[in-house]
Amino acid sequence: MNGTTGQTSHQDRVWSVAEHLDDVLSKIRPLDPIELQLLDAQGCVLVEDITVPVALPPFDNSSMDGYAVRVADVAGATEEFPAALTVIGDVAAGSGELPVVGPGEAARIMTGAPVPPGAEAVVPVEWTDGGTGQGPAATMRHASAAPQDATGEVRVHRPVTERAHIRARGSDVSAGEPALKAGTVLGPSQIGLLAAIGRGTVTVRPRPRVVVMSTGSELVQPGEALGPGQIHDSNSFQLTAAARDAGAIAYRVGAVADDAETLRATLEDQLIRADILVTSGGVSVGAYDVVKETLTDLSGDEGLVEFRKLAMQPGKPQGFGLVGPERTPLLALPGNPVSSYVSFELFVRPAIRALMGLPELHRPTVRAECTEAIASSPQGKRQFLRGSYDPATGRVAPVGGPGSHLIKAMAHANALIIVDEDTTEVAAGGAVDVVLLG
Numbered sequence: 050m051n052g053t054t055g056q057t058s059h060q061d062r063v064w065s066v067a068e069h070l071d072d073v074l075s076k077i078r079p080l081d082p083i084e085l086q087l088l089d090a091q092g093c094v095l096v097e098d099i100t101v102p103v104a105l106p107p108f109d110n111s112s113m114d115g116y117a118v119r120v121a122d123v124a125g126a127t128e129e130f131p132a133a134l135t136v137i138g139d140v141a142a143g144s145g146e147l148p149v150v151g152p153g154e155a156a157r158i159m160t161g162a163p164v165p166p167g168a169e170a171v172v173p174v175e176w177t178d179g180g181t182g183q184g185p186a187a188t189m190r191h192a193s194a195a196p197q198d199a200t201g202e203v204r205v206h207r208p209v210t211e212r213a214h215i216r217a218r219g220s221d222v223s224a225g226e227p228a229l230k231a232g233t234v235l236g237p238s239q240i241g242l243l244a245a246i247g248r249g250t251v252t253v254r255p256r257p258r259v260v261v262m263s264t265g266s267e268l269v270q271p272g273e274a275l276g277p278g279q280i281h282d283s284n285s286f287q288l289t290a291a292a293r294d295a296g297a298i299a300y301r302v303g304a305v306a307d308d309a310e311t312l313r314a315t316l317e318d319q320l321i322r323a324d325i326l327v328t329s330g331g332v333s334v335g336a337y338d339v340v341k342e343t344l345t346d347l348s349g350d351e352g353l354v355e356f357r358k359l360a361m362q363p364g365k366p367q368g369f370g371l372v373g374p375e376r377t378p379l380l381a382l383p384g385n386p387v388s389s390y391v392s393f394e395l396f397v398r399p400a401i402r403a404l405m406g407l408p409e410l411h412r413p414t415v416r417a418e419c420t421e422a423i424a425s426s427p428q429g430k431r432q433f434l435r436g437s438y439d440p441a442t443g444r445v446a447p448v449g450g451p452g453s454h455l456i457k458a459m460a461h462a463n464a465l466i467i468v469d470e471d472t473t474e475v476a477a478g479g480a481v482d483v484v485l486l487g
């Protein structure tokens with residue numbers, strides 16, 4: 050499919066960052082919705098409108114630990130001249146059988162417990178003697194230590210108005226009202242609301258499964274000793290972490306050697322569990338750049354991956370296409386560690402978020418004052434330098450140089466400083482756009 054002629058023309062063309070991103074996003078469709086348990090749906094986009102089935106709160110209940118009383122019984126009460134009421138029992142949260150509060154009576158009631166019939170208000174325990182016959186109570190005595198407090202007499206020191214300290218049925222939300230609209234991203238509070246209205250499952254777009262595969266015969270798993278010429282595989286760890294951070298379920302495949310057959314077989318194996326495939330390395334012009342070699346040669350049935358040059362630094366060589374029977378998106382990122390991470394941020398992260406159907410695909414970008422001069426930036430390329438952004442001052446300081454092997458500087462940065470295509474230098478104090486990495 051992607052024969053020599055097509056390949057040559059693509060090689061000639063230099064793509065802008067925006068063109069490559071548009072091409073990637075134009076080929077990504079949100080994943081089909083599925084029904085998930087509430088906690089599994091965290092961070093996902095709801096695809097159904099949810100209506101409240103029953104009012105919240107479902108019944109009138111107390112907002113205080115105290116005594117459920119009749120208003121007239123405590124009118125004019127003071128500490129000096131308290132209203133003495135007969136305690137007829139306890140109403141704890143979860144109580145099903147409620148005592149009826151008659152004239153001159155009170156029921157001891159706990160926060161969240163249903164207001165018993167006959168009661169018109171709740172007096173907080175601090176406004177009473179707590180049944181001790183002493184001064185104002187600071188707290189109730191535990192039922193296990195003082196079971197007698199559920200009966201006997203309580204002295205109330207202050208009057209209450211009708212409905213005081215009662216949370217009315219439906220005061221939060223009434224039955225039939227919309228709870229959440231389709232398109233809502235489910236954060237902790239939305240999950241809390243769904244649970245409160247009794248939803249155990251919801252229909253959402255699922256988290257994409259991202260398979261991350263690094264390539265390179267020089268790569269050794271961290272924790273293992275290095276031989277001559279070897280380095281530890283850091284990209285697959287960084288990219289897997291980045292995929293999780295973007296909201297995906299990420300699977301890291303150990304580094305694949307620079308061997309076309311192994312790579313092809315590994316890809317075939319991994320397709321089954323991937324909504325998106327990410328490779329690092331092997332996309333440049335070297336003799337062992339096996340990702341490019343293997344994926345350029347896919348038969349039409351297997352899909353099509355294009356390799357292209359971007360007007361960008363780092364991240365010049367990139368591959369993108371759809372592979373396998375499901376035409377799974379594959380992004381082949383350059384192997385230099387900073388290049389692969391910056392490429393992930395710019396292209397893979399938005400793709401993951403598009404698969405999730407999220408409304409905002411991109412990291413926030415702000416305008417910032419650059420604390421140091423940027424002496425030279427390549428003409429015609431969009432450069433992404435690592436930076437440390439201080440939201441308090443709105444200033445960003447470059448961290449490390451432009452080299453795409455500078456792993457430590459990346460780890461000490463929280464932002465990418467954009468030096469656009471037409472800018473070759475930035476004076477100290479000059480304004481730059483900054484991508485906040487969060």
Ligand SMILES: Nc1nc2c(c(=O)[nH]1)N[C@H]1C(S)=C(S)[C@@H](COP(=O)(O)OP(=O)(O)OC[C@H]3O[C@@H](n4cnc5c(N)ncnc54)[C@H](O)[C@@H]3O)O[C@H]1N2
Binds near residue numbers: 334366
């Ligand atoms: N003659 C040319 N050489 C190169 C060009 C070019 O245009 N002409 N482009 C350079 C640019 S820009 C980049 S970026 C890299 C991309 O190279 P590859 O994608 O083929 O990556 P590799 O050659 O496999 O590795 C590059 C570099 O990164 C290290 N690496 C790779 N994988 C990992 C990993 N998982 N963990 C840590 N480090 C990794 C690898 O050892 C190399 O040092 O090509 C330039 N060359």
Ligand code: MOO
Binds near residue numbers: 362
């Ligand atoms: O463009 Mo490469 O990505 O500098 O290192």
